[in-house]
Each structure stands twice: as structure tokens, then as C-alpha cells.
Amino acid sequence: MTYLAKSPWLIHYDASSCNGCDIEVLACLTPMYDVERFGIINTGNPKHADVFVVTGGVNELNRAVIKNIYDQMVEPKVVVAVGICACSGGVFRECYNISGGIDKLIPVDVYVPGCAARPESIIDGIVTALGILEEKRKNMTNVPQKSADNSASHNQNNQSAGGTQ
Amino acid sequence: MIDLILAIVFVLVAPVIGALVAGVDRKVTAHMQGRVGPSILQPFWDVGKLFEKEKAVVNETQIFYAVCYLVFMVFTGALFFAGGDLLLVIFALTLSQVFLALGAFAAYSPYSYVGAERELLQIMAYEPMVILTAVGMFVATQSFNVSDIIATKVPVVLVIPGIFLGFVYILTIKLRKSPFDISTSHHAHQEIVKGVTTEFSGPTLALIEVTHWYETVLLLGILFLFFGWNPLLAVIAIIVLYLLEILIDNTNARVRWQFAVKSAWLVALIVGIINLAALYFLSGGVP
Numbered sequence: 001m002t003y004l005a006k007s008p009w010l011i012h013y014d015a016s017s018c019n020g021c022d023i024e025v026l027a028c029l030t031p032m033y034d035v036e037r038f039g040i041i042n043t044g045n046p047k048h049a050d051v052f053v054v055t056g057g058v059n060e061l062n063r064a065v066i067k068n069i070y071d072q073m074v075e076p077k078v079v080v081a082v083g084i085c086a087c088s089g090g091v092f093r094e095c096y097n098i099s100g101g102i103d104k105l106i107p108v109d110v111y112v113p114g115c116a117a118r119p120e121s122i123i124d125g126i127v128t129a130l131g132i133l134e135e136k137r138k139n140m141t142n143v144p145q146k147s148a149d150n151s152a153s154h155n156q157n158n159q160s161a162g163g164t165q
Numbered sequence: 166m167i168d169l170i171l172a173i174v175f176v177l178v179a180p181v182i183g184a185l186v187a188g189v190d191r192k193v194t195a196h197m198q199g200r201v202g203p204s205i206l207q208p209f210w211d212v213g214k215l216f217e218k219e220k221a222v223v224n225e226t227q228i229f230y231a232v233c234y235l236v237f238m239v240f241t242g243a244l245f246f247a248g249g250d251l252l253l254v255i256f257a258l259t260l261s262q263v264f265l266a267l268g269a270f271a272a273y274s275p276y277s278y279v280g281a282e283r284e285l286l287q288i289m290a291y292e293p294m295v296i297l298t299a300v301g302m303f304v305a306t307q308s309f310n311v312s313d314i315i316a317t318k319v320p321v322v323l324v325i326p327g328i329f330l331g332f333v334y335i336l337t338i339k340l341r342k343s344p345f346d347i348s349t350s351h352h353a354h355q356e357i358v359k360g361v362t363t364e365f366s367g368p369t370l371a372l373i374e375v376t377h378w379y380e381t382v383l384l385l386g387i388l389f390l391f392f393g394w395n396p397l398l399a400v401i402a403i404i405v406l407y408l409l410e411i412l413i414d415n416t417n418a419r420v421r422w423q424f425a426v427k428s429a430w431l432v433a434l435i436v437g438i439i440n441l442a443a444l445y446f447l448s449g450g451v452p
Contacts, residue, residue: 003213031199036191039203039210045359047221047366050214074366075219137217 004050004076004137005130007039011049013069015102016092017056020116021083025053027119035123046072051129053122057085057092058099070106076136078109078129082122087111168312172243175382179242183378184208186385190411194352197415208374215371223272223364230268231369235376237261242383248312251299258295258383262288265361265373272364280360283348286422290345290429291335297437301328302390304444315393322391322402327440329391333406334432338425339384341377342410344417345425352414 014022028035029042043049046069058066070079081102084090089100102108109132112125188205195202204210222228241257244250262284269281303309305324306317314321322329338345343352349361365373385403392399420428 002217003210004217006210007207007214034195034200034202036195036203037201039207043359045363047364048359048362048370050218074221140219 002134002137005134008050008126008130008133009041009043009048010051010053010080010126011044011046011069011073012042012053012055013066015054015056015062015066015086016059016098017083017085021055021086021114024116024119025055025082025122028122033119033123035126038127040126046070047074049073050077050133051126052077052079053082053126054079054086054102055082057089058102058105059097060099063099063105066102066105076133076140078133078136079106080110080112080125080129081108082112082125083117084113084115087113090115168247172247175242175246176239179382180375180378183381184212186381186407187378190407191351193408193411194415197411208378212371212374215374216368218367220368221366222369223274226271227268227365228369230264230271231365231372233264234261234268235372235379237264238376238379238383242379242386245311245383245386248310248315251302251309251311251314254311255295255299258380259288259292261376265376269361269364274364276360276363280348280363283422284361286426287338287345287348290426291338293430294331294335294433294437297433297441298328298332298387301325301437301441304441311390314390318394320394324444325391325440327436327443331432331436331440332387332391333409335429336384336388336406337410337413338429340381340410342414344413344420346414346419347422347425350419 012022012025026042027033028040046052050073052070052073054066056062070077079102081087085092086102087108089095089098092098093100099105110125110129112121114121117125185205185208187208188203191207192202192205237257238261241254241261244257245254266281266284266288269277269284299309302314302321302325305319305321306314308314308317341349341351343350346352349359362370362373385407388403388406389396389399392402
């Protein structure tokens with residue numbers, strides 16, 4: 001086991017979740033489950049994160065945000081879809097404004113179903129993701145950096161962030 | 166010769182001690198919050214992980230500033246542990262901190278900018294007290310050289326208790342502990358205050374973490390000077406003070422930067438200046 005699997009930092013994004021799964025994700029950080037035991041830190045910064053935890057399905061408003069967060073994350077990275085909405089769209093699957101699960105937009109590595117997903121299964125999903133993260137690191141042989149992509153997403157980030165200041 | 170050896174020992178050993186202190190810090194923090202917490206070796210794993218990540222930077226200049234931050238921090242610490250001039254140590258330390266702020270300014274990002282501005286405000290807040298500490302050391306021991314201060318038989322902390330208290334106050338800012346973790350924080354990971362390190366990632370962020378380890382050891386070294394006449398007491402005092410910092414960190418909410426600057430200056434003015442003035446008058450006007 002390398003350092004990567006011992007220190008996974010994750011970023012949690014609420015796509016269009018009802019907050020049920022988000023509460024369960026945050027419950028993992030509480031003394032009851034304490035994921036920091038495994039070195040897991042819930043960071044708010046995609047540039048520091050290794051694991052992208054998404055709850056809720058993709059809709060037209062958050063499409064760009066999910067893509068942006070994913071693009072800003074540094075390789076190696078994995079995506080964990082938490083909750084049935086993130087896996088497949090769930091009960092909102094047929095809604096006019098929902099495209100479906102997160103895998104409609106970005107590659108998902110681990111699916112954690114449930115409504116809401118239980119903290120135990122979320123932790124299990126993230127630990128499974130660590131194995132995939134390790135595999136990705138082995139296959140990562142000096143990937144040339146997509147500078148065009150990164151700068152584009154970065155500028156976009158500035159614009160959207162600048163507006164909220 | 167012994168100076169050089171001490172400097173080399175600092176360069177090699179300080180990151181290990183700094184990381185262990187950070188690990189114990191996280192463990193104690195977790196226990197205070199009723200959690201199990203990560204391993205004491207967690208900071209090593211974090212930095213090891215960061216070095217395994219892809220090298221991605223927003224701006225090449227960032228790497229230069231991050232390396233300068235590290236190099237000047239190592240230089241500062243080496244100078245300190247070699248028994249150099251305390252004033253030079255303090256100015257080199259400030260230069261190092263400024264490089265971190267410049268590194269954050271180098272990336273075109275509002276979050277990074279806010280962090281860098283807050284970092285500069287923090288420097289502004291603690292700097293008067295740091296300089297007063299050097300002045301206090303001189304008044305107590307008649308020397309700015311760390312080697313002389315450490316060799317003195319004067320119980321420094323009893324001569325300049327006010328300056329000691331003031332230094333402990335700004336230590337909270339220097340160690341980036343709540344309530345003064347306004348530029349970046351080790352706890353509030355989901356906030357804008359990830360600030361100054363927002364745009365650093367992978368190996369570059371690892372350099373900054375390593376620099377923090379060096380800085381922690383340097384700061385604890387400055388604490389040691391106050392108790393230099395009795396090394397055992399010094400070590401006990403450092404442990405007690407660090408645990409106190411962790412307690413303060415876990416029991417206080419973050420304050421606004423205005424309060425941080427005003428209170429740090431007020432503390433420096435009241436305890437620092439009064440302490441120096443009292444010493445001046447007690448000695449009959451002869452410094």
C-alpha cells in the first residue's frame with residue numbers, strides 16, 4: 001500500500017440531491033464513524049482532492065459545475081457516486097430537468113446505492129475507491145498535462161467565482 | 166564548527182519532529198472531539214501522497230515562490246539553531262512568509278487572492294510582537310545572538326514575562342490555530358480560508374506542508390529561548406504551551422481579521438511596551 005491509499009482527501013459536491021445523502025456523507029466525519037481514522041479529509045478544494053464524492057443527479061444547471069470540479073482535480077482521481085440519484089437518477093430519472101446519474105457526464109468508478117446511502121456503505125464505497133485510485137496511479141506514466149483544458153476550466157472558475165465575491 | 170553541525174542537524178531532523186508534532190496535534194485534537202483520529206504518522210503519509218500526485222500548476226512562478234518559501238524557512242531555522250543573530254532570523258522568517266503570499270498572488274484566482282491578502286494581514290498583526298521579542302531578549306541578556314541567549318544564566322522568562330505572554334498570544338497566529346486561522350486552516354477544509362494554499366496542488370503543496378514543519382520547530386525553538394537557563398523546564402514548558410494551543414484551537418471560533426490585527430497590536434503594545442518600560446525604569450534608566 002502506498003501513501004495514496006493512506007491519505008485520500010475528498011471533495012463532496014451536492015449535485016441535485018435532496019440533502020439526505022449529504023447528511024449521511026457528513027455523518028461519516030462525526031465521532032460515531034470518524035473517517036479521519038483512515039486519513040480521509042473532507043477538503044473543499046478540488047485541487048487538493050483525490051476522491052470526488054457526488055450526491056444527486058445531473059441537471060442542466062449543475063452540469064458545468066460537476067465537469068469543472070472534475071477537470072480541476074489532479075491525477076490520479078476517482079469518482080464515487082453516493083445515493084441512488086447519483087447512480088442512476090433514482091426517482092427523478094424521468095424528470096424533464098434531470099439527465100440521469102453522474103456517469104452521464106463524467107466516468108464514475110464506484111456506485112454507492114441507497115436512499116439515503118448509509119454511512120457504512122459510503123465508507124465502504126470510498127475504501128473500494130482507494131483500490132481503484134492505487135491502480136490508476138500505477139497506470140499513470142507521466143500523463144502529459146492537458147494545459148489547454150486546465151487553463152480553460154481555470155478561467156471559467158474565476159469568472160463564476162468572481163461573480164460571487 | 167559546532168554551529169554548522171547544529172544547523173545541519175536542524176535541516177535533517179526538523180521536518181521529522183515537525184511532522185510528529187503535527188501528527189500528535191491531529192491525534193490530540195481528535196481525542197478532544199471524542200474521535201479516534203488518524204495515526205501519528207499521518208502527516209508523513211499526506212506529504213508522501215502529495216508527492217505521488219501529478220505535477221499540475223496554474224502558473225510556473227508558483228513553484229519558484231513555493232521553493233523560495235521552503236528555502237528561506239530552512240535558512241531561517243538553520244541560522245537560528247546555529248546560534249545566529251535573532252534579528253536576522255526574524256527578518257528572514259518574514260521574507261519566507263512573504264514568498265508564500267506572493268505564491269498565492271501568482272495564481273489568478275479570487276480565493277487565492279483573499280488568502281494571500283489575509284496572510285499579509287497576519288504578518289502585519291504578529292510582526293510588531295516578534296520584533297519586541299527580539300528586543301526583550303536583548304534587554305534580558307544583552308545580546309541578539311541566539312548562542313549567547315541560550316548560554317545565559319538569566320531566567321529570561323522572569324525578566325520579560327510580558328513579552329513572553331505577548332509571544333504566546335501571537336504564537337496562535339503563527340501556528341495557524343483557531344481563533345486566528347484567518348488565511349488558511351487545518352480544520353475548516355470547506356471554506357474560503359483554505360485561502361493561501363487554494364491554488365497549490367500535488368508536489369508544490371507538499372513543499373508548503375514541509376515548510377510548515379520547519380516553521381513549527383523554529384517557533385518552538387524561540388519558545389525554548391525564554392527558558393534557556395533550564396533545558397528541562399524549557400521542554401516541559403514547550404509541551405504544556407503546545408497542548409494549550411491545541412486546546413485554544415479546539416475551543417475557539419475564528420475571529421474576524423480586524424480583531425486579529427487590533428488585538429495582536431494591543432497585546433504587543435500593552436504587555437510588550439509596559440514590560441520594556443518597567444525594565445528601563447527599574448534599571449534606573451540604564452539599559
